Amino acid sequence: METDMERNDIPRATLGRLPLYLRFLKTEVSTDTISATRIANGLGLGEVLVRKDLGKISDGGRPKIGYKTEGLINDIENALGVDGVTKSVIIGAGKLGRALLGYNGLWEYGLEISAAFDREIKKVQKDESGKKLYPMSDFVKYIKNHGIKIGIICVEVEEAQSVADVMVDAGITAILNFAPCTVNVPYGVTVKREDFALSLAHLKLSAEL
Amino acid sequence: METDMERNDIPRATLGRLPLYLRFLKTEVSTDTISATRIANGLGLGEVLVRKDLGKISDGGRPKIGYKTEGLINDIENALGVDGVTKSVIIGAGKLGRALLGYNGLWEYGLEISAAFDREIKKVQKDESGKKLYPMSDFVKYIKNHGIKIGIICVEVEEAQSVADVMVDAGITAILNFAPCTVNVPYGVTVKREDFALSLAHLKLSAEL
Numbered sequence: 001m002e003t004d005m006e007r008n009d010i011p012r013a014t015l016g017r018l019p020l021y022l023r024f025l026k027t028e029v030s031t032d033t034i035s036a037t038r039i040a041n042g043l044g045l046g047e048v049l050v051r052k053d054l055g056k057i058s059d060g061g062r063p064k065i066g067y068k069t070e071g072l073i074n075d076i077e078n079a080l081g082v083d084g085v086t087k088s089v090i091i092g093a094g095k096l097g098r099a100l101l102g103y104n105g106l107w108e109y110g111l112e113i114s115a116a117f118d119r120e121i122k123k124v125q126k127d128e129s130g131k132k133l134y135p136m137s138d139f140v141k142y143i144k145n146h147g148i149k150i151g152i153i154c155v156e157v158e159e160a161q162s163v164a165d166v167m168v169d170a171g172i173t174a175i176l177n178f179a180p181c182t183v184n185v186p187y188g189v190t191v192k193r194e195d196f197a198l199s200l201a202h203l204k205l206s207a208e209l
Numbered sequence: 210m211e212t213d214m215e216r217n218d219i220p221r222a223t224l225g226r227l228p229l230y231l232r233f234l235k236t237e238v239s240t241d242t243i244s245a246t247r248i249a250n251g252l253g254l255g256e257v258l259v260r261k262d263l264g265k266i267s268d269g270g271r272p273k274i275g276y277k278t279e280g281l282i283n284d285i286e287n288a289l290g291v292d293g294v295t296k297s298v299i300i301g302a303g304k305l306g307r308a309l310l311g312y313n314g315l316w317e318y319g320l321e322i323s324a325a326f327d328r329e330i331k332k333v334q335k336d337e338s339g340k341k342l343y344p345m346s347d348f349v350k351y352i353k354n355h356g357i358k359i360g361i362i363c364v365e366v367e368e369a370q371s372v373a374d375v376m377v378d379a380g381i382t383a384i385l386n387f388a389p390c391t392v393n394v395p396y397g398v399t400v401k402r403e404d405f406a407l408s409l410a411h412l413k414l415s416a417e418l
Contacts, residue, residue: 015414019407027391086413099305100405105389109410149418150409174416176409180314182236190416194408196309198228199401200359200385201318204295205224207383207399209358 010079014053017045019109021053022076025069035066082110087146088176091163092154093118093133096178100154102129114146116154136166143170153177164191219288223262226254228318230262231285234278244275291319296355297385300372301363302327302342305387309363311338323355325363345375352379362386373400 024042025034040050051061058075060067085107090097093116101116116127119136126132134142142148151167153160153175160179167175168185175191177183185191233251234243249259260270267284269276294316299306302325310325325336328345335341343351351357360376362369362384369388376384377394384400386392394400 016411018414019410023404023407080410080414086418088409094308095304095311096308099303099308102304103389103405105404105406106409109406109413111406111409111413149416150413152409174412174418176412180312190412192408192412192415194405195232195314196312196403197314197318197320198232199403200297200315200320200361201228201289203383203385203399203401204318204320204359205227205289206401207358209295209383 010056014056015079017053018057018076018080020045021050022073022080025073025076029069032069033066034069034072036061038066080110085110085112086150087112087114087148088150088152089114089139089142089148090116090152090154091118091136091139091167092116092156092159092178093121094154097152097154098127100152100178101127101131101133113152114148115142117142139166140170143172148172150174150176153179153183155179157181219265223265224288226262227266227285227289229254230259231282231289234282234285238278241278242275243278243281245270247275289319294319294321295359296321296323296357297359297361298323298348298351298357299325299361299363300327300345300348300376301325301365301368301387302330303363306361306363307336309361309387310336310340310342322361323357324351326351348375349379352381357381359383359385362388362392364388366390 020043021039024039028042036051036054037047040047054061057079058067058072060071060075088111090101090113097116101113106112115132115134117134117136117139121133121135124132124134149172151172153163155163157179160177160181161183164175164183164185168189173189177191177193180197183191229252230248233248237251245260245263246256249256263270266288267276267281269280269284297320299310299322306325310322315321324341324343326343326345326348330342330344333341333343358381360381362372364372366388369386369390370392373384373392373394377398382398384394386400386402389406392400
C-alpha cells in the first residue's frame with residue numbers, strides 16, 4: 001500500500017515504535033489481516049497508542065477488519081526508510097566490537113556496520129566475515145569518504161568519552177554506547193546507551209527471581 | 210527509608226521501570242531531594258506514571274519537596290532485591306559470550322554471570338577475568354548445584370532453539386536471548402530478546418538519519 005505521508009511528518013515517538021511493530025508483524029503474525037488491538041496486546045502497548053501510531057504511517061486500516069498484514073509491513077518499511085542502507089562504524093575491536101561487526105540481523109532495519117577501528121590495530125586487516133578492521137589513524141578519512149553518521153562505542157569505560165569526542169569531531173551525529181557509562185556530547189548529537197545489565201535486571205524482575 | 214511494602218505487591222510494569230529510576234538517580238541526580246516531575250522529565254516518562262510507580266515502593270514523597278534522593282535510592286534497591294546476588298550463566302562462548310562474561314556493569318543490579326558453557330570447550334578453562342568456561346556436559350550439574358535460574362543465549366540463530374530447550378530442561382526459568390530470532394519455551398519460562406539491531410534502528414530514527 002502506498003502512502004503519501006512524509007517521514008518528517010511522523011512524530012519521533014511513533015517512529016521509535018515502528019521497528020517493534022515491524023518485528024512483531026514479521027515474526028508473530030501469520031494471518032492476512034491484523035487489528036491494532038491484536039498488535040497492542042501482543043506488544044503490551046496501549047490500544048489507542050498503537051491505533052494512532054499506525055494511522056500516522058498507513059491509511060490501510062479498515063473498521064472491524066484491521067490492516068492487510070503485508071500492506072502494513074510495506075507502509076512501516078517505507079516510513080522507516082529501510083529501502084536504502086545506512087552505514088555505521090565501530091570504535092573498539094575487542095571481543096564485543098568484533099562480535100557486533102559479524103552480527104547479521106541489521107539488514108532488516110536498513111542498517112549496516114561497515115568497519116571497525118581500534119588503536120591496537122596497526123595495519124588494515126579483515127575479520128572472518130570479510131569486514132575490515134582499521135587503525136585509528138584512518139578514522140576521520142573513512143568517515144568523511146563514506147558519509148558515516150552513526151558510531152558505535154565498544155571500548156572500556158575509561159576510553160568511552162575520548163572515543164565519543166573523536167567521533168563527534170569527525171562528524172558523527174548518532175552514537176550507540178556499549179560502555180557502561182554515560183558520555184557527554186554537544187547539542188545536536190544523539191547518544192543512546194545499550195545497557196545489557198539493565199536488560200538482565202529487567203528479565204530477573206519479569207521472571208520474579 | 211524503610212518500607213513495609215513487599216516485592217510481590219509491586220506491579221510488574223513498575224518493577225520493570227525501577228532500574229531506570231535507579232540509574233537516573235545514581236548517575237544524573239546530584240541534589241539532596243528530587244521530585245517525581247524531574248525524574249519523569251529526565252527519563253521522558255509520564256509524570257503520573259512515575260508518581261504512581263514511586264508511590265508503590267516508597268512512602269518518602271513529600272508535597273512540593275519530593276523525595277530525599279538517598280532514601281529513594283534505598284527504597285528502590287530494596288524493591289529490586291539488589292541486596293543479594295542473582296547468578297546467571299551463558300551458553301555460547303564465542304566473541305559475544307566471552308565479552309559478556311567479562312562485562313563488569315552487573316553488580317549494581319545484584320546480578321552476576323558465573324560461568325559460560327560451549328560445546329566447543331572440551332576441558333574446563335578460565336578466561337582473562339578468571340571466570341570459568343565449561344563443556345556442555347557439565348551444564349545440568351552446574352545449574353542444579355548453583356541453583357541457577359537465568360540463562361543467556363549467545364549462540365548462532367541455528368542453535369538458539371536447541372540451547373533454549375537445554376536450558377529449560379535443566380531448570381532455567383528466565384532466558385535472555387542474544388540470537389536474532391525468537392525461541393519457544395513452555396509456559397512459566399520468561400524469555401527476553403536483547404536486540405542490538407533494534408537499538409541501532411531506534412538510534413537512526415532518533416537522530417533523524
